[in-house]
Amino acid sequence: MRLFFNQILASQALCLCCQYQKQAKFGFCLACYQDLPHLTRPCLYCGLPLNEDNLCTCHPEDWPFIACLSAFEYQFPINKLIGQYKNQARLGLCQSFAQSLAAQIKKQKQPLPQLLIPVPLSPQKLAKRGFNQSLELAKDLGKILSIPVDYQLLQTVGQAKSQKELSKKQRQNLNAEQFYLSNKIQQTHIAIIDDVITTGATVKTIAQILQKQGVTHIQAWSIARVMTKQ
Secondary structure: OHHHHHHHHHHOOEOOOOOOOEOOEOOEOHHHHHHOOEOOOEOOOOOOEOOOOOOOOOOHHHOOOOEEEEEEEOOOOHHHHHHHHHHOOOOHHHHHHHHHHHHHHHHHOOOOOOEEEEOOOOHHHHHHHOOOHHHHHHHHHHHHHOOOEOOOOEEEOOOOOOOOOOOHHHHHHHHOOOEEEOOOOOOOEEEEEEEEEOOOHHHHHHHHHHHHOOOOEEEEEEEEEOOOOO
């Protein structure tokens, strides 16, 4: 009898965060899910939290998005889980991230785009990591929201330098000539998919490329948003 119950317990999937309690929502146990740094009231322009008066200090003209949405603030434990997803190939986290982000998108009641395009990795990073974390996220989001994904449209020239330690200005300069489109765009409403939005330099650069090709409505979606000051 004890063996029977042990087999049942072993077959129950455990929380992706604490790895102790059983999963209850989006791969997390209820306690861990409630403790995650959910981004509850984001500014639609820049993705940062609104203040108590439902205002943001950003300048809307600096943000080319009709919606910039992230599921979480880039804080513990989400920052650690994203690091494990990317650097330890914990691909099981991807669906949970996508489900959480899809719930945020639905909550904000924004019109859904016609196409999802993931931020590409340089060939060097892709060879080292073995997968593109933004592409895997886009695939899961596409399935949940029934939106096609184009992983060949947006390409990178192969710049492999990490942006982690760069300033906002350095990121902008690095991104300026990093991306290009491999084909003409038919759609006018597109969402850019990234794992983390830090200063917004990468997604804004891509948005500017899309705008030059006639895309009129652009959204930026990510798992988490770094709480940078405007």
